[in-house]
Amino acid sequence: GAGVSQSPSNKVTEKGKDVELRCDPISGHTALYWYRQSLGQGLEFLIYFQGNSAPDKSGLPSDRFSAERTGGSVSTLTIQRTQQEDSAVYLCASSPRGLGVRNEQFFGPGTRLTVL
């Protein structure tokens, strides 16, 4: 079946502009995660959605970052007034349910964001 998809695959924007990144999780997966990976670094957790529960936004680095998950499926990560330090690969992952049990995460290919 189809895996996690993300769009766009690459995004170049100018400092100060807003960007939207999209994630389509695997059908039926109730848990969805956004991570950020800066060059040569590990993954940094941003936000977690689980079903209809309130999302865990504790990883969002500033109020310029927000995310929505509509209808329990597609998610959009929005970065307002982008800064150069926002340049990174943004990775989305989904899993059949949350991490409470032994669940692997299925990752999309990521969106490489470059802020000039």
Added chain:
Amino acid sequence: SQQGEEDPQALSIQEGENATMNCSYKTSINNLQWYRQNSGRGLVHLILIRSNEREKHSGRLRVTLDTSKKSSSLLITASRAADTASYFCAVANQAGTALIFGKGTTLSVSS
């Protein structure tokens, strides 16, 4: 940081040799996972080991877990050029809402 520090940061070996990567973490865990990343894009799950397991095998992969030392190792036997990638260990955060990854080990296998 909370968890997930891999060692070494980089490893270069010849095809056919074995590669061993280590991971340390700081808190109690239910399980530990290893992921592989090619070319800085999406991660692929390799193997999951539960806290009550000491060793697990999957093909050419062997993972060990020592909860008393809060450490794990990933062994890739008979490496191939296609194994060239970055490898990350990951454990759940305290809230159980996300995985915490280390910075990874970059493995380079030359033919």
